Amino acid sequence: MKTSFCAFVSIILLASIFPPTSIWPLAFIAFVPLMIVCSKHSAFQSFAILMCVGLIVENIIFIWIYKLEVFTPVHGLLLGVYFALYWSIWGACTSWILRSKLSQTLKMLSVASVWVLLEYGMANMGFLAFPWNTLAQSQTSNLWLIQWSAVFGEYVIAFFIIAVNYIFYAHKTFSKREIRVSALFVVIFYLSGALDYYFNNDQTGKPVRVASFQTNFLRVRTAENVDPARRLQRVLSMAEDSLAESPDILVFPEGTLHGNGVAYDINLARLRAFAKRNQIPIVLGYMRDDKYSSQVDSKEQFNAAILIDSDKELTIYHKMLLMPFSERLPLEGIIVWPRWLVPNDMFLTPGVKSTPMSAGDIHAVPIICWENLFAGFVKKSLSKESNIIIDIVNDNWFGNTPAPYQHNNISVFRAIENGLPLVISSNTGPSQIIDSNGRVLAMSDEIFEPSTVIADVRLRSTRTIYFYIGDIFIVFCILVLTIALVMTIMVRRTTGLSTIKS
Template sequence: MESGQHILSWTPRSLGLRTVLCLLTPFLLTLSFPDFNQFWLAWIALTPLLLACWGQGVLIAFGLGLLSGFMTMAGICHWIFQVNAFRWYHGLILGLYLGLYPAVWCGMLSFLRGYRVPFILAAPTIWVALDYLKAHAFFLAFPWATLAHSQHANLPVLQWSTLTGEAGITFLIVLASAALAEMIAAGKWTGMVSAAAIILLVHGWGALQITHSIQGKRVKVAVIQPCISREERGVAQGRTESFLRLKQLTYEVADSQPALVVWPETAVRNLGKDVDRYEQIETLARFIGAPILTGASEFGKFPVRKSLENRVTGVEQKQFNSAYFITGEGKQAGPYHKWIRVPFAEYVPLDGILDWPDWLVPERPDVMPGNEYQQYPLGEGLRIGPLICWENLFAGHVRILVNQGNDVIVQLTNDNWFGSTAAPWQHNAASVLRAVENRVFLVIASNTGPSQIIDPFGYVTAEISPLFKEGVIIGEVKAKSSETFFTRRGELFALLCISMMVTGGCSLPLWRTGV
């Protein structure tokens, strides 16, 4: 790595101390996210790992990164074992997979020691490039609890995402840790001063941004949080009781005259077939004078065809995870079917190509993907775009919804699978980023919480907490008043980091030490 001005420096000598340092990083990162929310720790969290790898060969750095990444997953995603049929070996595989990203990062930085590459620039550039890969790795995509998500309550720095997306925030966080590590290990202070100046400027600019008022037409929305248990969903009587609870909670908001009432993901079942249930919701929407957007599980039978002769050989039951917009005026808007499904929870990737063993994939879910976005009208000429569940994690997906002219994003979710853990709060942290990136209101209707209304600057203006509490929230949303650079141009910053990494890699011979 590049040399520079020096003061006193320190690096760990023993492998034991290096191991302790690499384990300090997952400890700090876990504290940065919900439930702890000590977001300031994220800015120094990677420093111990970088110090542990300082001066080490590629293999040792890779191993330390793998250990740190595995333990980070174990700390942040400790709730994963709440999921049915998730076993220790699933956790081991997931942890090793997610650990590969920091492992490759550490290995690449170690490899670059022999070149005059600026360390504090290489570290965040490579991390952002790997983050982009992790978010776009087909069925292996898992953009959960990114470094940027840790800053969901740090509103000044979040405003940077209107230009760069969450990648820009991640870049700054890694920059801070890298500059601190370089100052400690190499005695270089110039990088630390430069990084601190950039980060302070971004925070100052963001602090000015959030002083602006939100312009635009306003309407009132109501969110219903019914706390439907998994046991209720499984039997007819339970579904009847949960529907009565949805109705009762909806009646409670009628006097507030909302322009929209939102029910959570899979709140009802088979609306496309159950005419009686659909008409009951239609009557309810007519009574309160507002449309109801509800999540629905859709089950149906589809023909199975023999591929060579295209001959029907039987039928199989498949499922949609859908959202219905019911107006009460007899006009049926088309349902939205979830596009981005959760691998192994809603579908089996490469099914028919790979023969997954039963111990690894004990259940064979078969939720069909949607193939088109939907847009629904709201009062005062506003338009809403629906999301379902973890689609909020994918910035490009939400950006397309906003680019189609939607003023408000409505996310339907059901996180009761995770119990009273940090998972629902971590899930919602990504929604804060999506709201700020696109300068839109984002409404979260969660079955068991936390249901929230998030404004375009990232403020949570209404919320139902704690988890597993029945209730309603009523709040205002406004029309989109401007379009951000991120909404117009997308993830250019992340792509710039990737191009820098590729270009730098191709020109490495020119950067060799001593050349």
């Protein structure tokens, strides 16, 4: 009964730390009941219990995925089991660690390190990589803490959260000295982030005014949503209205215009004329319209971001990281995927390189939709001149659910990690403008409503520590677990020798 109760409490707490509720302080106690469970059960039993917990938590967090028309309960089960495996492995390892004879400090560091390494694996598992709603992403409103992402990335935030959970779990077995040291560690770590937030705020960059648009083109196949001319009319109308606020750049979302290729698109030409007439650069998403493509050339369908800058040639970035099974077919030619699993048969062609977009003092790095999930990819896309990140998004598929808010949380970390402001232009919202400290400067009020958000940001040419060292914190976690393993082997050998002598 106690096991069931602890699991239930953790499920409620864990489901509450992400949107729509986003009660981030609960993350610091949400794992305590799971640690109690793992300490009372074997590694195998903990694996099974955490599998059940993971299945329920992930289905609550990802409930929006059932909004996808092609998504079935079978897909949900497969996805749930995959993510629950991470929980299971952590549970089994935690059970072994908590019931070992390691010191309290090494136990705490080891339990946190296992979680971090699993999240790192989740972000680097090839076509299975999907680092969405990582533990750190529950803390996007906790601005003091997440400043540490500028040093070690989001993994150090997850490490800190698990460590604090362990302190709560094991505090009764701590000596007074261990309690004082633990409390001091938590306070110093947290206040260091606060000091960085308030005092390490570079105001030397040139201010620019950004207008980010939420066009609200829906999936419903009405003339207003499908017809390229009508889409352009909404874009031009919103752009014209924004000029009253004197923006320096306009950003429109993924797939804003559909056409027969940039060289032949009369609507794109009209938008270029608008940009030239008003002397204002425009970034927008562009896709070839399906009705113009054939089976012969369907492999040359790109998901593109385009910079229109007065008389200059178009700068075009083709999305490099395509979503598996939706925009690309993983292991094509190696695995024949069953039709019930992969109903889509029209895929896109990936881009081959990052394409910086420059207009005057603005040197933007464009990313498209889910490319914001991958910290390493975004970091590698930056050039030495880059001073702003532009993320164009279309979360139309998920309806009025927490999904777009969860998606935007990820971009907060990309801004802090790289020390750059980040602009999100989302088709159905929410569109946001985020500064280099992760503060949301402007945000659309509603999703699924046309909207324009405008804010001033400072272009940043400085780089963070994380930009230079990347995910080196992973090495620390590996070292911790290596020490824990060596110490365990030594203790067992010592115990064995003592038994033989006696």
